[in-house]
Amino acid sequence: MYLYLLCSPPHSVLWQKIYISDFGSRTWRPKSVASDAALQVDQDQHQDQDQDQDQDQEDRAAGYWKKMYFRTVAGQDVNNWKRERRDVSPLTGLPLRTRNLNVSWELMLCGEPGQKITMQPSRVDFFESSAVLHFSGAHFPRYHRIRSILLHGVRKEAQRSPRAGRPGWRSLILKLEVKNRPSWFFGKDNLVRLRHFLPGVTIGTWRCEDTVVFIMVTLHFHKLVERSLLGSPVCPYSEPVDLPPADHSDPVFGLHGYTLHFVLHDNANKIMSGTFSQLSCRTVPVQGGLVELRVIDRYNLSQHRSLSGGIKLPWSTDTLEGSVENCCIMTLTLLDDFQKPFWSVSSSVFVVPATRPLSPDYVGEHFLLHFRDPEGQLRMELVRLTEQRQFLVIGLVVNLPVLKVNKRFGRAY
Numbered sequence: 001m002y003l004y005l006l007c008s009p010p011h012s013v014l015w016q017k018i019y020i021s022d023f024g025s026r027t028w029r030p031k032s033v034a035s036d037a038a039l040q041v042d043q044d045q046h047q048d049q050d051q052d053q054d055q056d057q058e059d060r061a062a063g064y065w066k067k068m069y070f071r072t073v074a075g076q077d078v079n080n081w082k083r084e085r086r087d088v089s090p091l092t093g094l095p096l097r098t099r100n101l102n103v104s105w106e107l108m109l110c111g112e113p114g115q116k117i118t119m120q121p122s123r124v125d126f127f128e129s130s131a132v133l134h135f136s137g138a139h140f141p142r143y144h145r146i147r148s149i150l151l152h153g154v155r156k157e158a159q160r161s162p163r164a165g166r167p168g169w170r171s172l173i174l175k176l177e178v179k180n181r182p183s184w185f186f187g188k189d190n191l192v193r194l195r196h197f198l199p200g201v202t203i204g205t206w207r208c209e210d211t212v213v214f215i216m217v218t219l220h221f222h223k224l225v226e227r228s229l230l231g232s233p234v235c236p237y238s239e240p241v242d243l244p245p246a247d248h249s250d251p252v253f254g255l256h257g258y259t260l261h262f263v264l265h266d267n268a269n270k271i272m273s274g275t276f277s278q279l280s281c282r283t284v285p286v287q288g289g290l291v292e293l294r295v296i297d298r299y300n301l302s303q304h305r306s307l308s309g310g311i312k313l314p315w316s317t318d319t320l321e322g323s324v325e326n327c328c329i330m331t332l333t334l335l336d337d338f339q340k341p342f343w344s345v346s347s348s349v350f351v352v353p354a355t356r357p358l359s360p361d362y363v364g365e366h367f368l369l370h371f372r373d374p375e376g377q378l379r380m381e382l383v384r385l386t387e388q389r390q391f392l393v394i395g396l397v398v399n400l401p402v403l404k405v406n407k408r409f410g411r412a413y
Contacts, residue, residue: 015065102156103228106170107135107215110148117141125267130331130346131224132267133217136317140212143195143205149176151217153228171231173219176201186350187324192315194324194348198373202348204315214315218329222344244338246410254409256280257337260295260398264307264328267314271307271328272393279398289402290377291413293334296396298359298381307382307391311351326351330371332378334398342408343376343400351382359383359394367391376400 105124109117123134133151152170176197183203187194192204192213200218205211223239231237247253258279264271281291296303313327327350334343354366362383369380381395402413 015068019065019068103225104154104156104168105133105173105217105219105228106152106154107133107217108150108152109141109146110150111141111145112147115141127263127265127270127331128273129221129261129263129333130329131219131221132329132346133219134214134267135216136214140215143203143210143212146178146212148178149201149215150174152233153231155229169229170233171227171229172234172236173227173231174199174201174217174236186348187313187327189322189324191320191322192324194313194327196348198347199345200347213317216315216348218331218346218348220331220333220344220346222333222341242340243408243410244336244340252281254336254405254411255291255413258293258342259335259339260293261333261335262295262396263331264311265331266312266328269309271309271311272305274305281400290399291402291405293398293400294396295398296393298395301361305393307393311391313348326367330369330378334376334400336408343398345371345373345375347371347373351380354381362392362394363387374401375404 105121107119107121109119111117117140119135121133122136125132125134151173153173154170155168178197181197183195183197185193186196188207191207193207195203195205197203200220202216202218204213204216206213223237226239227237229237256278260276260279261274262276263273265273276295279293279295281293296305310325311328312323312325313329314323315321327348329346330349331346332343333341336342349369349371351367351369354368356366358366358368358381362385364383364385367382367384369378369382371378377399379395379397379399380393383392383394384390385392405411406413
């Protein structure tokens with residue numbers, strides 16, 4: 001019956017009965033609605049619903065009870081999610097138990113008008129501050145026929161829940177207009193080549209044709225539960241602005257006290273993981289609209305770090321597998337002086353040979369890793385030692401837009 005209701009035009013009386021059967025005649029009143037704009041539950045909707053109001057409900061706009069049902073389902077467990085997420089990692093500033101919450105994801109590929117393919121992840125890999133969703137094994141269309149890609153978070157119900165088996169609430173996480181969004185090739189092996197889109201979408205196609213083999217989506221844990229559950233099917237979750245208190249006594253407020261948690265990994269293993277504290281900006285006045293945090297200094301040999309393995313990105317389907325050299329996944333969490341996330345990103349990245357040697361202290365091949373999005377930039381310098389055949393990180397710099405720093409800390413640098 002519930003599937004029929006979702007596919008047919010809204011029917012207020014039937015949705016009212018479903019609502020009352022699950023939640024009773026009294027509408028649930030969330031305690032934290034005023035502080036969380038994402039719930040979007042209007043206060044004037046929280047009134048006693050008595051049986052003698054049935055006639056009045058027929059005058060409601062079509063879809064009212066359907067909307068109320070899903071909003072109440074989404075809002076009723078907010079306090080439970082917050083309790084589950086109280087434990088925060090002292091290294092990353094992120095909840096420790098994100099992977100244990102009842103959240104799944106769903107990918108939709110939209111082609112010609114009316115053509116849609118919906119699929120569940122074939123595998124989900126969790127790391128300390130990110131999740132990697134793999135979609136494969138489906139009958140993917142040709143790449144040039146894909147117009148847009150949508151990723152929704154889906155609320156999972158416990159098997160014993162009275163709502164088990166009913167369609168879950170969907171929250172839009174990202175919508176990628178493939179035709180209008182710039183992408184770039186960043187790696188290939190004998191079978192596939194990889195395209196990358198911001199934010200965090202990698203598409204693998206066969207080298208001999210443009211048929212999609214797999215799609216990989218990387219998701220940072222910062223606000224992932226809220227983004228997966230508290231948005232709407234057509235509108236992403238909007239994070240409330242929470243600015244730190246201004247400190248007018250500090251002339252360089254907002255330019256020091258940063259902590260970076262940085263991870264390089266593939267689909268299964270960590271290649272590098274490190275936490276760097278008490279980072280400060282080096283360039284004042286600001287140059288090029290950016291402030292610089294030097295994390296690993298090329299000229300300080302004691303800061304240089306080796307990687308635990310090679311840089312490659314494995315892929316697999318039901319029948320084939322391979323790996324693309326010089327590609328991996330980067331997950332970055334930059335905390336401000338108040339230990340609040342300032343820049344969070346998880347994305348596929350690649351290294352390219354440097355045009356000249358970066359350091360005279362090492363004999364080997366020199367490489368660069370660049371990443372840029374609207375929130376910041378990163379540059380990593382590496383050398384692959386000739387004898388050991390091992391990568392060594394000899395430089396790491398993070399650049400932040402000064403406009404973002406000014407907005408966050410109320411300054412005018």
